[in-house]
Amino acid sequence: MNSSVNFNNQIKQVIILSLLALLVFLSVRELYIFFPGLLGALTLYILSRNSYFQLVYHYKWKKGRTAGLYLLAYTLLLAALVWFTFVLVERQVHPFLKDPAATMNRIRDAVSAAQAKTGITLVTAEGLSNLQQKLSAILPSLVNDTSNLIVNLAILLFLLYYMLVHGKEIETYISGILPLKHANVILLATETKRIVRASALGIPIISLIQGATATIGYIIFGPDNVILWGFLTGVFAFFPVIGTMVIWVPLVVFMYASGDTWNATGLLLYSVIVTGNVDYLARISILKKLGQVHPVVTVLGVLVGLGLFGFIGLIFGPLLVNYIILLFRIYSNEFLPEKN
Numbered sequence: 001m002n003s004s005v006n007f008n009n010q011i012k013q014v015i016i017l018s019l020l021a022l023l024v025f026l027s028v029r030e031l032y033i034f035f036p037g038l039l040g041a042l043t044l045y046i047l048s049r050n051s052y053f054q055l056v057y058h059y060k061w062k063k064g065r066t067a068g069l070y071l072l073a074y075t076l077l078l079a080a081l082v083w084f085t086f087v088l089v090e091r092q093v094h095p096f097l098k099d100p101a102a103t104m105n106r107i108r109d110a111v112s113a114a115q116a117k118t119g120i121t122l123v124t125a126e127g128l129s130n131l132q133q134k135l136s137a138i139l140p141s142l143v144n145d146t147s148n149l150i151v152n153l154a155i156l157l158f159l160l161y162y163m164l165v166h167g168k169e170i171e172t173y174i175s176g177i178l179p180l181k182h183a184n185v186i187l188l189a190t191e192t193k194r195i196v197r198a199s200a201l202g203i204p205i206i207s208l209i210q211g212a213t214a215t216i217g218y219i220i221f222g223p224d225n226v227i228l229w230g231f232l233t234g235v236f237a238f239f240p241v242i243g244t245m246v247i248w249v250p251l252v253v254f255m256y257a258s259g260d261t262w263n264a265t266g267l268l269l270y271s272v273i274v275t276g277n278v279d280y281l282a283r284i285s286i287l288k289k290l291g292q293v294h295p296v297v298t299v300l301g302v303l304v305g306l307g308l309f310g311f312i313g314l315i316f317g318p319l320l321v322n323y324i325i326l327l328f329r330i331y332s333n334e335f336l337p338e339k340n
Contacts, residue, residue, distance in 0.1 A: 037155030045163040067164040210237035221267040
């Protein structure tokens with residue numbers, strides 16, 4: 001009789017878990033486009049959690065008003081970043097939007113001159129034509145991407161507000177439904193906060209350092225618009241290993257093509273020796289200090305995260321890779337106690 005009851009309970013569990021997995025799969029599939037907003041809200045919640053709880057539970061601030069102040073602060077910060085980016089980039093993009101053919105002709109002339117001087121075929125004429133076609137095709141899609149970005153930002157702020165206001169209740173509920181020992185629940189929460197904090201704070205700091213370092217090189221060796229190139233170098237420094245090369249390699253090629261050989265050589269050496277090593281040293285020191293994140297986890301995590309989540313994957317990619325290691329530890333704690 002007991003075996004029959006146990007068997008029926010197991011069947012019920014399988015059915016319920018199967019339905020739950022199906023519903024989660026369908027929901028994730030339909031809401032996948034809004035995942036950046038959800039992950040962004042989770043990131044800001046983790047970064048804001050301690051200070052918000054301090055204000056609400058220690059200084060007795062109102063939950064809703066305090067959450068509104070956090071939303072206002074993040075909105076103003078985002079608006080400032082967007083405005084600064086627009087001011088820097090608009091003057092460079094405007095000529096291309098006004099006359100794409102003329103801009104592509106100038107690029108084609110510069111590339112041809114560089115190839116004639118070096119004897120190396122960097123880009124074929126067919127490749128440049130394809131590039132122009134791709135850029136022309138990309139521009140209309142920016143409107144759709146912008147609308148998706150705005151929707152995700154709205155979702156981010158909406159979710160962040162309720163995460164802050166009901167943070168204690170949400171954490172208690174999640175802790176209660178996880179089928180893990182209490183020690184492993186604490187371990188999971190601790191590791192999540194550690195990786196997210198290290199990535200969300202460390203990667204922007206590293207980008208600022210690299211952008212500033214590259215700007216010094218641009219000032220010394222003389223390409224025009226040093227602030228713009230330094231800013232773009234900092235932006236692409238989000239991507240480890242080859243990120244900054246996206247900016248300084250074309251600059252060096254263009255300077256060689258323009259006949260500015262000495263400055264081009266100086267910028268090349270400076271970028272390889274100084275800018276490249278600053279990236280490596282900053283990632284080791286800053287990420288390790290903020291959260292003991294190994295550089296291999298960072299690089300692999302970024303590669304995985306960008307493909308899965310887009311730009312927000314810079315933060316959650318390393319978390320995903322770290323979860324693989326963490327789940328092995330949790331499995332050992334749950335089922336292999338003799339090895340702990």
